[in-house]
Amino acid sequence: MKYIISLDQGTTSSRALLVDEAGQIKGMVQKEFKQIFPKSGWVEHDPKEILDTQLGVLDELIEKERIAPEDIAAIGITNQRETTMVWDKITGEPVYNAIVWQDKRTADICENLKNRGLTEHVRKTTGLVIDSYFSGTKVKWILDNVEGARQKAENGDLLMGTVDSWLVWNMTNKEKHVTDYTNASRTMIYDIVELKWDEKLLKALGIPKLMLPEVKPSAHHFGDYEFRGVKIPIAGIAGDQQAALFGQACFKKGTAKNTYGTGCFMLMNTGENPQFSKNGLLTTIAYGLDGKINYALEGSIFIAGAAIQWLRDGLELIKDAKETEALAESVEDENPVYVVPAFAGLGAPYWDMYARGAIFGLTRDTGKAHLAKATLESLAYQTKDILKAMEDDSGIQLKNLRVDGGACANNYLMQFQADILDSEVHRPEVIESTAMGAAFLAGIHVGVWKQEDVDESRPMNRIFKPSFDRVKRKRLYKKWQKAVERTKGWEEQ
């Protein structure tokens, strides 16, 4: 029996999954790591902790499942996207912590780019909007703020990368400095049509080309990881949201998925031509496979499961994310409380770096159950904002929403999602689509599977059917829109 190992380096945890030839998950090891919040709006990770936890869970998985390294046909990597690191090519030491995708410190760099008239260029070339979410301005911040970094970068002594690049460089003994199309398409310095780093944006941000990784298709031999003397090919890489799209077998134009993790990301495959949004969605590379590129439209929500973590770790209202389901169900009436979790500004479709979170509708009887319920509901409302934009852009009305990611285990959330969207929500048996996507890409490259083997009709765990009437749905959603309006521009000077 041959196996594929999928490494899923997420925003809050590193996971390793063992997948057999039949496409079944045979084992999983997961480890959370530290979230660093040095200042308001700043979010960092320790690159070494990312590496140690990721290689640690890989080791543990092989040990626990008693797999011979020779039986591992390939490794696939999927990762939190946009999160950026810069490290020394000789010593391997990061020059600064990883600046996480949620971090807002580069808002003024973004303003400067907008003032220099680069908005349209960014949109047409990279498919993105100018926002601190993406990697480009994070690299500039590190080069501007870490002593000596710019000079070293210009001398060719520093490398930059998203998490996939950092992992592969370390796993290949500092040999391979690479990334894939999907990750490159989240940097705001990559031309997604011409498939090359964009000179104009590199110049505008002062990023030396010498620092950048080589960009490859998502199924490719990126290098080898030597484990107990055996060379295991790293044969697949994709950003986690694109990997989930692949894992959910969204290969046809118009197929879409929504992943409820730390953030929430809806992607729709738009085929071999990039489609540009009129409604604040992003255009991004879905995957590069067999010499072809597939594009996607994306709606990015910055805070989803992270809001549940905030209930747990920030407010200490719960001990486990699961508790929110019973709490929400304990409030029988319509919830007068609205939470807008704009902790990291607002992403699609609003793109407001200055919005901040707020709670509305508090009264004397408000308790933690209302807050938990409102926080869960905020994930569903944000998804509705995106779905509306996506249906308008694509002209396709989704018959149902395919979901995955940690928070989609929450039945209250999924039912409310169906109710507020007025469409069915389909939850598959396996909600680890992200990890499966990376496993499939790697397995396809080494010949364990063909793309056709990734089956669209996988078993469903549950189908949630809408139950609200039109009036109720409209009333609730209107209040949400009112709440969102009031959070906008909060931090603007």
Ligand SMILES: Nc1ncnc2c1ncn2[C@@H]1O[C@H](COP(=O)(O)OP(=O)(O)O)[C@@H](O)[C@H]1O
């Ligand atoms: N039962 C649940 N109800 C609500 N949220 C949940 C539940 N289980 C997990 N979550 C949330 O889902 C997120 C974890 O999902 P995961 O897909 O592992 O995220 P990531 O890949 O971003 O680290 C956490 O933010 C957690 O708060």
Ligand SMILES: O=P(O)(O)OC[C@H](O)CO
């Ligand atoms: O770690 P996740 O699953 O929340 O995904 C993060 C995204 O890749 C950010 O763009």
